[in-house]
Amino acid sequence: MKKVIYLIGLLAVMGCKGNGNDSQSTKDELCEAPSFCADSAYEYVAKQCSFGPRVMNSAAHDSCGDYIANTFTRMGAKVYNQYADSKLYDGTPVKMRNIVASVNPDADIRIIISGHWDSRPWADHDEDETKYHTPIDGANDGGSSIGIMLEMARILQADMNEKGDSAMLRRKGIGVDFICWDAEDCGTPEFDANHDNDESNASTWCLGSQYWAGTRHIEGYTARYGINLDMVGGNNTVFYKERYSMQYAPTLVDKVWSIAHSLGYSNYFNNEECGYITDDHVQVNLGGIPCIDIIGADNEGIGFPETWHTVNDNIQNINKNTLKTVGQTMLTVLWNE
Ligand code: AHN
Numbered sequence: 001m002k003k004v005i006y007l008i009g010l011l012a013v014m015g016c017k018g019n020g021n022d023s024q025s026t027k028d029e030l031c032e033a034p035s036f037c038a039d040s041a042y043e044y045v046a047k048q049c050s051f052g053p054r055v056m057n058s059a060a061h062d063s064c065g066d067y068i069a070n071t072f073t074r075m076g077a078k079v080y081n082q083y084a085d086s087k088l089y090d091g092t093p094v095k096m097r098n099i100v101a102s103v104n105p106d107a108d109i110r111i112i113i114s115g116h117w118d119s120r121p122w123a124d125h126d127e128d129e130t131k132y133h134t135p136i137d138g139a140n141d142g143g144s145s146i147g148i149m150l151e152m153a154r155i156l157q158a159d160m161n162e163k164g165d166s167a168m169l170r171r172k173g174i175g176v177d178f179i180c181w182d183a184e185d186c187g188t189p190e191f192d193a194n195h196d197n198d199e200s201n202a203s204t205w206c207l208g209s210q211y212w213a214g215t216r217h218i219e220g221y222t223a224r225y226g227i228n229l230d231m232v233g234g235n236n237t238v239f240y241k242e243r244y245s246m247q248y249a250p251t252l253v254d255k256v257w258s259i260a261h262s263l264g265y266s267n268y269f270n271n272e273e274c275g276y277i278t279d280d281h282v283q284v285n286l287g288g289i290p291c292i293d294i295i296g297a298d299n300e301g302i303g304f305p306e307t308w309h310t311v312n313d314n315i316q317n318i319n320k321n322t323l324k325t326v327g328q329t330m331l332t333v334l335w336n337e
């Protein structure tokens, strides 16, 4: 008898609460996540930009790193800092800081949501040659990912504080690790002779995640899977199924895309595949954790967003609808884990 009651109790607890709209059959199978606030995420992006370009070895970089770490801490996350030394493509020594913010740190099941927080030291893709050596704000390229992650952490804090069934993370025994990579965007600039040498070029990107793949923030750390976000706040954005993600974690790609489609975001999440993109998710995969990349492409041009590696990658070109699309999709993925 006790066993029966226990089973019924378990079913009730495992059930999906707050799945409001019975009439929409596509949504019926999904647990409804809390609403992601794009205004709030936008403010986090603007705040990062207000420090100036987040280029390694600069005061703006260091202050913004503190801001990111402190904001996650204020939201109740446990923050780990990984400081390391590395070298740019030309041998320049740089100080890096990966920031890992753990929500529900004691839970056994870990999910990584990541993105880079540094910004590119050069606008080497700008149409104006005289801007090639100007560091960029990286509102979209870097800032948007962290903006979404901070807003997710704000929502998860409320979830952790709620009692009983509504506390999704606690109820399911899931912990989320928001990993903010440093030194992603310092790959060989286009004005350098080595840029077209694919092999030597590839290793100059993603220095923070390269370091983490070898040395975790906690010894022996692993996760169920990871989702890396990159350029997730621009105009005219579309997300193609990236080739490394399809190679390492195809079921996760399909799951995320199908959730996005159920939420009505099929204009953003395109089922076609794009090419192989060197990004931080590759390092997570090489470290043995399946990880996909949600990386913005330009809906109107071909390839990366129009503002990519130009001085126009600033707060004026951040689109709240794109932030909402990705943020809401990420929350819904977690709520349906
Ligand atoms: C390369 O261009 C090799 N990778 C793109 C990764 C990236 C740069 N994401 C944002 N900025």
Ligand code: ZN
Pocket: 120, 141, 185, 309
């Ligand atoms: Zn970039």
